[in-house]
Structures are given as C-alpha cells and as structure tokens.
Amino acid sequence: MIATTPRGFKDVLPEEARVREQLNKKITAAIDLWGYDPIETPTLEVLDVLERGSKLDSTAFRLFDGDNKLLVMRPDVTLPIARMVASRLGNEDKKLRFRYNLRVFRDSESAKSHSREFTQIGIERIGAKGPAADAETIIVFVESLLASGLEDFKIEICNVEVLKKLLEACDASEEFNDAVLTAYHESNYVKLDEVLDAASLDAEISACIRELIRIHGGREAISRCRELLSGYVREQVFDELDKTYEIIEECGYAEYVGIDFSLLSSFDYYTGLIMEAYAPGFAKSIGGGGRYDNLLEVFGKKAPAAGFAFSLERLMHALSVQDNLALEPKAEEFIDQDDPEAFKKAMEAHKKGITTTIGGAR
Amino acid sequence: MAQVNVKRKPLRIGVPKGSLYPDSLDILEAAGLPIQNLRDPGRQLIFREDGYEFIILRPTDVPTFVANGGADCAMCGEDSIIEANMEVVEMVDLKYGGCRFVVAEPAEAALTIDDSYSRLGVMKVATKYPRITKAYYDSIGTQVEIVQLHGNIELAPLCQMADRIVDITATGTTLRENNLRIVDDVMNSTARFIANPASVRIDDRIRNLAIKLSEVVASKENA
Structure with missing residues (x-):
C-alpha cells in the first residue's frame, strides 16, 4: 500500500522545490528594495486571541495543548502580525514594514479535494495611511508579481x-x-x-x-x-x-x-x-489584501496598517499556464570519486561558484 | 488594460444539455451569438465559432466547469448552482427553465410517515439534491437521513427505501403518475447566467454578454 500524505497536503520534490526557491528569491528581492524586513510568526496561535480580530471560519486545524488552550494553525498571517506588533512592539511609535513567506492552513467545505496548506508571500506596512501608503501597497504587489515573471494579471x-x-x-x-x-x-x-x-x-x-x-x-x-x-x-x-x-x-x-x-x-x-x-490561467484570485486601520487596536495598540498576500502555489499555476514557469539552467560538473584529487577539484570549482558533485562512475 | 493575452483566446461558454438546452440556445442567439451549429450537435461537445468556444455540459457539472475555469461563463439552473456550492459569479436571472423543488410522498402514506417519524425520530428522504434537501429540513427542524440517487427518485418511496422525496418538477405529471403527492414547496429555480470570478474581472466580454442577456430577458418580459 502506498503511504499517503494527509488530505490536502503534498510533498515538494526537487524540481518543484527549486522553482519555488528561484521564485521566492526574485520576489523577495523586489519587495526588499522597498525597505521591507523579513518576519516570522508561530505556526500555532491561540484561537481566542486571533478571533478578536476576525471571525475565522475556514481554519483547517484546531487543537488543544497541554494547557487546555484551544489553538489554531494560522489561517492567515495578517492577524498574527497585527497581534505581534500590538503586543511586542507596543510602545515604539515606529513606522514598520514587514515582509513574510509563511505557510498557512485553510479548509473549505466546497473544496474538499483541494490543498489545505498554502505558501503565502506578503507584506504588512504599519503606521502609515493615505493615498501614498495605499499606492505603495498596490505597487509592491504589482512589482512582486512582475518579478515572478507573471506578465498578464x-x-x-x-x-x-x-x-x-x-x-x-x-x-x-x-x-x-x-x-x-x-x-x-x-x-x-x-x-x-x-x-x-x-x-x-x-x-x-x-x-x-x-x-x-x-x-x-x-x-x-x-x-x-x-x-x-x-x-x-x-x-x-x-x-x-x-x-x-x-x-x-x-x-x-x-x-x-x-x-x-x-x-x-x-x-x-x-x-x-x-x-x-x-491572472488568466488561474480560476480564482491568486491573492489580495487591503487596509485594516482598526485591527491593531483590538490587540492593544492603535495604528493604521495595510498589506497584501498571495499564494505561491496559485501564482505558479498561473505562471505555468502563461508559459513562464521555467527552471533556470545551472552549470553542473561531475567528478569521479576514484579521482584521487576529487575533493580538491570539487572545492576549487565551488570557489568559482560551479555546482560540482562527486560520485561513482555514471 | 492588460487584456492582450485574453483577447486572443475565444470566450468559452458552457451550455447545459437536457431541458435547458433549447432555451439556452435561443437566448444566446437573441444576444447575437453564433450558435447555429449547436442546434443539431450530434455527439460533438466543443463548437468553435468566431471568437467563441461553446462546450456542451451535463447540467450538474456546469458549476464545476465554471468555478474551475473550464468555462469562462455558462447558462446553469439555479438548482445546480446551489447544490454544487462553488465559487461562481451569478450575473443574470434568465427566467426560463422554471421548476419547483417539492417534497412528495406516496398518496396514502401521510399517517404512517408521521407515526414512524415520532417513533424513530428520523425520516428517510431520497433525492438527487442532498445539499438543498439538508438545508430545507434543517430550516424546518426535522431530522432526516438522506438517500442520494441519480435518477428515478420516485422509485424510492414506492420500494420502501425512503419515506419522502425531494425533487424538481415542472408540471407534476411524473409525480401523479407514480401516485405521489406534493406535501411542501422547497424552492423555485430558474436558469442563471454565471461566470468564473477571475474571468469576469479579466475579460470584459463576459460583462458585456451579461448586459445583452439581461436586455433580452427584459424585452421578453415586456413583450
């Protein structure tokens, strides 16, 4: 019998993993130019705490921990970031720009056979409002998608x-x-x-x-x-x-x-x-976002904020249909393990940035 | 507008076969679409005409095609939309294909059903539409076990497999012929023009078609 993954979860094999890595790199670079710092939040959050910000009805997993707290695997990243900013960065009235690349977990009754784990790439900008702030959010969104190679969206x-x-x-x-x-x-x-x-x-x-x-x-x-x-x-x-x-x-x-x-x-x-x-090629929205000026207040600190997030997997589907999902070619060399200088040669090549592997005769 | 790539592609329109088929073709024709070749489709499923691609679908599969991008837009019975519960944009009530969702039971059975419900605490209902049936019985606070069938629903109570049925009827003839009587109305359904939520936002042709279709519907109503 084949050992399967849970419903809605999948493995990422090397070719896909490499495509994901390359896309992440390009998108991250584009967002980084606008001054956004990386951030991570925990996979699990306390359900009550998140629900102060929004009712959550499409969460995939809820579980009790040893403290009898009802926890939820994060269904989005905006709520955890709002919680974090309000509780951890409370007294500094700084203007903050965050970017993230995190997995979220969602389930919906109408899509039982679909993924329950998504990779969300996004930004949150805290402490700014008005047309310039809104425009920046939209422009960074546009540039992230363009950086990925998506042409039509x-x-x-x-x-x-x-x-x-x-x-x-x-x-x-x-x-x-x-x-x-x-x-x-x-x-x-x-x-x-x-x-x-x-x-x-x-x-x-x-x-x-x-x-x-x-x-x-x-x-x-x-x-x-x-x-x-x-x-x-x-x-x-x-x-x-x-x-x-x-x-x-x-x-x-x-x-x-x-x-x-x-x-x-x-x-x-x-x-x-x-x-x-x-984007043509994907039947649903590939991402979205907006302004949430009252959200931080429910977690204890008043500040305007806006952001967006999109699904890396959905973006990849759209890229694939638009014929823009290619693996970038890479120079690779192979050295026979019987070569007495195999490791020395490999390390020389690595210094030049050439991928070199050592192995048995092919 | 970044619609260059989309414009190259023909607009793919789903047409349900079966009872909605002739009226769907009529309204598309009245809206000025080239559907002549679909009048006598034979076994062909895809028709490519200038700027359009028509695909012929099983009525219950229409929402699946539209929600998953297999079709940009389609004509679809409201019953199928509700039963499928998928993300589609419901744009126009096309007014044709009207039918009633009803609850029916064997003509002589009323007493026994109420008796057995009060003793068993659960009623068996056969239907092609489990979702609509569940929502209806939830709304009236009756607990039911749903037996899902794919056709000839009338057989279920006649074979003692279910107490009642929930089914669509246009005239009620089939129910009467099988000695079933209507005990309640669940909902009415008509045909709708639906679209994929991404397509409708990327491709202006869908909104334009929706406007034309609602004009046709309005002119028919005023005629």
Whole structure:
C-alpha cells in the first residue's frame, strides 16, 4: 500500500522545490528594495486571541495543548502580525514594514479535494495611511508579481467604505445589511436584486446599491462612482482613491490595476482599500489584501496598517499556464570519486561558484 | 488594460444539455451569438465559432466547469448552482427553465410517515439534491437521513427505501403518475447566467454578454 500524505497536503520534490526557491528569491528581492524586513510568526496561535480580530471560519486545524488552550494553525498571517506588533512592539511609535513567506492552513467545505496548506508571500506596512501608503501597497504587489515573471494579471481595487457608507445611509435592518453584504460577498447579482426588490427602500439609494456592484474599469470608474453616490459617500473617499490611482498611473502600472466595486473580502477586518489579484490561467484570485486601520487596536495598540498576500502555489499555476514557469539552467560538473584529487577539484570549482558533485562512475 | 493575452483566446461558454438546452440556445442567439451549429450537435461537445468556444455540459457539472475555469461563463439552473456550492459569479436571472423543488410522498402514506417519524425520530428522504434537501429540513427542524440517487427518485418511496422525496418538477405529471403527492414547496429555480470570478474581472466580454442577456430577458418580459 502506498503511504499517503494527509488530505490536502503534498510533498515538494526537487524540481518543484527549486522553482519555488528561484521564485521566492526574485520576489523577495523586489519587495526588499522597498525597505521591507523579513518576519516570522508561530505556526500555532491561540484561537481566542486571533478571533478578536476576525471571525475565522475556514481554519483547517484546531487543537488543544497541554494547557487546555484551544489553538489554531494560522489561517492567515495578517492577524498574527497585527497581534505581534500590538503586543511586542507596543510602545515604539515606529513606522514598520514587514515582509513574510509563511505557510498557512485553510479548509473549505466546497473544496474538499483541494490543498489545505498554502505558501503565502506578503507584506504588512504599519503606521502609515493615505493615498501614498495605499499606492505603495498596490505597487509592491504589482512589482512582486512582475518579478515572478507573471506578465498578464490584474489587481482589482476598491474601497470598502463606499458600500459601508451606502448601507449606513439606508438606515435599514441588520438583516437587510447582512443580506446585501452576503450577495456582494458571493458576487451574486441576482440575489442582490432580489434583496433590493423585497426591501422597502428609497428608490434612489436602492438603485445605487444595485449599480455599485456593476461598476468597474480604470480611473474613470472612480468618477462614475463618485457621481452615482454623491450625497451618500463623502468626497474624501473618492479623492483618496483617485489620488492612489494617479500615483499608480505615474509609476506606469495602470494597465495592471483596475477599479471593481464588486469586491468584498472574506476577512471582515478591512476598513478602506481592498484588492484582489487575478491572472488568466488561474480560476480564482491568486491573492489580495487591503487596509485594516482598526485591527491593531483590538490587540492593544492603535495604528493604521495595510498589506497584501498571495499564494505561491496559485501564482505558479498561473505562471505555468502563461508559459513562464521555467527552471533556470545551472552549470553542473561531475567528478569521479576514484579521482584521487576529487575533493580538491570539487572545492576549487565551488570557489568559482560551479555546482560540482562527486560520485561513482555514471 | 492588460487584456492582450485574453483577447486572443475565444470566450468559452458552457451550455447545459437536457431541458435547458433549447432555451439556452435561443437566448444566446437573441444576444447575437453564433450558435447555429449547436442546434443539431450530434455527439460533438466543443463548437468553435468566431471568437467563441461553446462546450456542451451535463447540467450538474456546469458549476464545476465554471468555478474551475473550464468555462469562462455558462447558462446553469439555479438548482445546480446551489447544490454544487462553488465559487461562481451569478450575473443574470434568465427566467426560463422554471421548476419547483417539492417534497412528495406516496398518496396514502401521510399517517404512517408521521407515526414512524415520532417513533424513530428520523425520516428517510431520497433525492438527487442532498445539499438543498439538508438545508430545507434543517430550516424546518426535522431530522432526516438522506438517500442520494441519480435518477428515478420516485422509485424510492414506492420500494420502501425512503419515506419522502425531494425533487424538481415542472408540471407534476411524473409525480401523479407514480401516485405521489406534493406535501411542501422547497424552492423555485430558474436558469442563471454565471461566470468564473477571475474571468469576469479579466475579460470584459463576459460583462458585456451579461448586459445583452439581461436586455433580452427584459424585452421578453415586456413583450
């Protein structure tokens, strides 16, 4: 009988491991240029503590330790970093830039046969807000994907404030708000229309909620949204989003960034900018992120923050379909072990940076 | 917009075979798509037309194809979408293919079923749709054991394998012919236009098609 791995876990054999290593190196170098420091958090966290930040419903593993604490294998890295910054770096009001490359563990009922272990590459920037901070997050995201060799992709962005403010203006029941949020979250236009048809709502605001999910495009989509929602959402939200987009345009990355107000993340801690990255060749989002200005406060320190993360495995699928997943060639030499100077020769070659192996006659 | 690579690829549209097939072709044609060759498909499963690739799918497999990127978008019964519970963007209610999800039981059985439920504490229900069935019985607080079948659901209560069935019906004829009567409505279902969440954000043609389809639906309703 073949000894199998647990469901949703896999081995990484040398060729794949080398591709992963090469990608990691290129992506890390790109992020590092923006001044982000590496960071690691533990594989296990206390569930209660993380759940202060967000409800966690797709965790793959929960277990009790000897102290009777309910632990969880981290389902994301943003929450642990927020916890760490708030508790470990509490009193220093520093501006922090972190990058990470860590495994996360997730499970979902609808994807029983899929992976439960993912490699997340991402950044978190703490202590900064405003269009420049938002733009930097998006630009580092774009450059990470470009550095990996991905040529065709789109990072869709929007601001969750817009829908939140619109719902506040409705002044409707919590049930109605939940139904609208669920429809947005499931990208279910039909359900959204049904919810709005059933509610006794001011016709104008109802039309706004109906229309918002359909607004997408480039920078002009921001103006369209501003026009549609004037009176419901304060101008500043659109000014900032527009300024963010302007910086992206100036950097020459407008072709990679789109506006899409149908986005709604499954993590409920986002407060402003949110983003999702899509690439032809992969059927789901390959990563995402956003701004979470209230998250650190629940762990004990108030500070604005934003970040993104993407799955290395999903990126590799997209690269493979786009024919950009190649192993870089490497010079290799072989020395027969019977050669009396085998080790000396190998060490000479190593000094020149040439991979050299010693072994029996081939 | 970084859509150069996508534009080269034809848009792949899933069309469910079976009862939704003729109406799906009609609405695609009304939206201006070249579907003539699909009218008499024979055994062919893929049709390549100018800028489009149509694939003919088993109705219950449509969400799987769309969620996993096998098709960019598709026509699909709401029942299949709910049963599959996958990540797809539900864009337009196409209004055709209407059917009811009902609970049915043998015409003379009501008393015995209630009796046995109160003694056994569990009811056996046969269905092709375990997910919808479970959600329905959870919502009314009845504990059930679900027997999943792939067709001829009516047989299950007639063979004493289940007390009741949950199935779709358009007219109720099959149920009556098998001496089953409807005891409750679970939900109504119509055909939907669905899309892959990544494709819809990368490829504008899907949103444009969705707009055209909703215009066709609206003009039919007003006609």
